[in-house]
Amino acid sequence: MNWTPRIVLTAAVGISALLIAVAIFWQVDIRRAATPAPAATQEQASSPETPALSRNPAPTEEGNQREVTLFFLSSDGEDLAPEPRKIFLTSSVTDQARQVIKELIDGPQSALLPTLPASAELREVYLASDHTAYVDFSRAFVDKHPGGSSAEIATVFSLVDTLAYNFPEIRRVKILVEGEERPTLKEHLDLSRAYVADMSLVSRQERR
Template sequence: MQGPFKSRLLLLAVLVVLLAIGAMVARQYLLAPKMAPELSESMEPTRQLREVLLYFASSEGIGLESEMREIEDCLAEEDCLRATLQALIAGPTGERVAVLSSRVLVQKISVDGATAIVSFSRELVAGHPGGSMSELLTVHALANTLAVNFPHIRQVRILIEGAPVETLKGHVDLRDPIAADFDFGRLPVNKGAARPGGE
């Protein structure tokens, strides 16, 4: 009688051990942190974009023409101004002509009432081709681009390396802010008073 009893006792002990191991494994599985499922492409947050209107020189170089562009949306005004100017510096996508060297850097931007104050790197001067019309196109492209996208801004004060300058290459007076002029592109080549030393 003792033989079968011992066998049953041994079998029961083995079952108890197996149940204990199973319970431990199940507990570990239930308590393990669940891995978050990977985001599929359809679940990724979509980039918020905003449209801006940029002004470049016409292919004939006698006026300004606008071009629509998309930039990443922004919350802070300074970030939006900077992104808009960076798009202008990047240049046109069609037959229009860039008004700024691609090496120009936007160093600092602030707004005082209706005036945007923008400090550019020295490449704005060093990389500029000069000439009264070319300078007029550059400064009005800057002023118009900011004014059309930020209606409270009506003019731009241009600084180089944080300091005021009289002119880029001796033609357009930069001692005062440059006002936006949306008629500029439709007027004759001689439009504008290019003081001092105009051609």
């Protein structure tokens, strides 16, 4: 076996990614939901050595995951439709919410359509004691948005319905962009208010 530096490097990256993954499960963060965790998740996603960790966890990790339901746009654009996903069962709601929102940004894995701009970045999630989640996105959330009433409604309620459906702790969602409140997304929906879920926008299962 030829131990070229490339193989050694690959092995080292693989091992460190594994170590980080293990560290996530050990980590119980008391303050503001595991700042290292999102970084580690990104690393896994971008590291070809450990694809199994991010999408198909080993059986031993099952206990540390939970299934969530994401709402994306149906292929005819008429309503929102569910798609299951697994996230890490980290200790704080805000960290789990962060994982869910990143999955929404990454988009659907089925025939459904995305609702959030793929280049949008999630900056922070806060959960206030009145059960309002403040979700802070980067500018791309607005700049890369196609506009239009239907697309704005799909974006906002895909996010709000997904968070409210999966986290009983979250009853309202307020969207911020670069830490600041915006009057609207693209001149349609009012973003100065916090939204509650509107499940009437989700298609009935019987219909599909």
